[in-house]
Amino acid sequence: MEMTEKIEETAREIGARVRPQIDEAKRRLTGYNDSAIGYIKENPGKCLVGAVAIGFLIGKLASRRG
Amino acid sequence: METGSENPPNGRAAAGDGAKKVGKRVERVGHTAEQVWDRTRDSVSDFGEALDIKGRVDRNPYGTVAAAIGIGYVLGGGLFTPLTGRLVRLGLGIGMRLAVLPLLKREVAELIESIDEDDDGKSKSKANANKGR
Numbered sequence: 001m002e003m004t005e006k007i008e009e010t011a012r013e014i015g016a017r018v019r020p021q022i023d024e025a026k027r028r029l030t031g032y033n034d035s036a037i038g039y040i041k042e043n044p045g046k047c048l049v050g051a052v053a054i055g056f057l058i059g060k061l062a063s064r065r066g
Numbered sequence: 067m068e069t070g071s072e073n074p075p076n077g078r079a080a081a082g083d084g085a086k087k088v089g090k091r092v093e094r095v096g097h098t099a100e101q102v103w104d105r106t107r108d109s110v111s112d113f114g115e116a117l118d119i120k121g122r123v124d125r126n127p128y129g130t131v132a133a134a135i136g137i138g139y140v141l142g143g144g145l146f147t148p149l150t151g152r153l154v155r156l157g158l159g160i161g162m163r164l165a166v167l168p169l170l171k172r173e174v175a176e177l178i179e180s181i182d183e184d185d186d187g188k189s190k191s192k193a194n195a196n197k198g199r
Contacts, residue, residue: 036127037127037128040123040127040128040130040131041123041124041127044119044120044123044130047123047131047134048119048123048130048131048134049134051131051132051134051135051138052134052135052137052138052141053138054135054138055134055135055136055137055138055139055140055141055142055144056138056139056141056142057138057142058135058138058139058142058144059138059139059140059141059142059143059144059145059147060142060143060144061144062139062142062143062144062147062148062149062150063142063143063144063147065147065148065149
């Protein structure tokens with residue numbers, strides 16, 4: 001019983017210590033996602049042409065290897 | 067009798083006519099090029115409107131970019147390559163897992179519920195039997 005309580009307490013402590021970092025990482029990722037979506041919406045032509053070019057390069061590399 | 071730029075004497079006349087003809091032709095070529103450019107621009111804008119690229123990007127930015135990468139990949143000749151096979155297999159695996167996991171979850175939940183109900187029924191019948199004694 002004591003052992004279980006200890007494990008629970010340790011898990012709680014670790015959770016309390018890690019939670020702020022996880023929240024910060026989540027906040028940062030959300031920020032990156034929002035800025036990426038904003039950039040794509042502002043420059044759709046540039047993004048699509050770039051994406052086609054990237055896909056073309058990947059296809060070329062794949063066909064050379066294959 | 068007029069002598070001037072319209073009717074220059076001797077060989078100059080031929081040279082002047084040639085220059086005029088070349089000028090006219092250049093003008094015509096320029097005009098045609100302009101028309102071609104206008105038409106191309108119109109068709110490109112019509113094509114863009116028909117595909118509703120801006121709307122698509124607004125609604126689903128990542129999906130549109132992924133589709134563009136896919137189009138580039140096919141144009142680059144990557145369709146019939148081992149990489150495509152690997153990607154398809156990976157996608158199928160993930161899709162199957164996503165589709166099968168909820169089903170499995172539901173089945174397990176139903177199984178647990180039925181076991182619980184069985185246990186309850188057994189304990190009730192035992193209790194009744196004990197009361198009867």
